[in-house]
Ligand SMILES: O=C(O)CCC(=O)C(=O)O
């Protein structure tokens with residue numbers, strides 16, 4: 246049997262229910278520790294239709310949050326040209342997107358289009374294998390961590406159905422990689438994923454540099470605070486099969502923020518990712534060959550709330566298989582993470598506790614206060 250506990254570590258529900266408050270200021274009943282899906286956070290934010298999640302193509306108008314100022318033109322997730330040679334311009338674009346949205350798409354990222362195509366092909370071939378073959382990679386019952394194959398299709402999460410299979414394994418640093426969880430079929434899976442790890446590290450370095458400069462701190466500050474070369478690169482493949490009867494309670498992954506510092510995601514061409522922005526769910530447009538960058542909880546914490554961890558979810562599709570390849574950039578488990586000391590003084594007190602990443606993760610996954 247494949248494991249069923251996780252939608253995916255990162256796919257575990259949400260923090261702030263669309264509120265702008267940092268974690269530590271969030272009232273007890275919506276705190277990140279509480280981690281209830283959006284539509285189950287009573288009284289705090291009436292999200293109305295927004296929590297129900299209509300399948301793509303079946304939306305009768307945009308969902309709105311009651312009482313929010315959600316009218317007006319539909320904004321688009323910002324796009325950033327990572328090939329921009331002027332560092333100041335790049336810093337500004339990434340800073341604004343991370344502050345206002347917590348998510349952006351990047352083009353000119355330097356990863357060859359053909360490598361992305363082969364990464365996707367290898368993942369698709371694995372998920373198209375018979376279930377027994379995939380279950381050979383299931384997370385062993387007492388294995389620490391989240392690596393392995395798992396399924397949530399037809400399972401029920403607090404009244405909501407999730408409709409996704411996944412595979413988790415680390416791709417970097419080499420000391421953390423356990424090839425037991427890397428598919429042997431197709432045979433080129435390993436080569437492609439190793440090559441991808443090399444490129445994704447360069448993208449991550451560029452992003453951390455601009456994010457640091459945007460905060461007015463030294464360019465290596467964020468990466469160093471996340472463990473430097475010990476930073477963990479956790480690849481997940483999400484496979485959302487066609488859902489024959491999508492209903493209002495069925496999601497690929499329910500609303501949540503990522504535990505990671507940053508998430509760098511490659512989608513296939515089937516839309517489904519939605520992000521919560523000023524009380525509305527906004528569809529991520531498919532931009533061929535772009536990467537989608539999510540700001541995760543650890544960057545929100547390090548930046549003392551200047552950058553925001555984005556609330557997002559995925560819908561399911563009746564006709565097409567959707568897939569995505571997020572890489573979660575996470576600090577080592579025993580690293581202490583808290584607001585950067587450079588950003589804190591008597592006028593700017595810390596808004597978050599400083600704690601070990603593993604303790605943060607434990608509280609979030611077990612819905613305990615942070
Ligand atoms: O499939 C996607 O686009 C997003 C998946 C996701 O949010 C997650 O796995 O944490």
Ligand SMILES: [Fe+2]
Nearest residue numbers: 255256502503
């Ligand atoms: Fe996520």
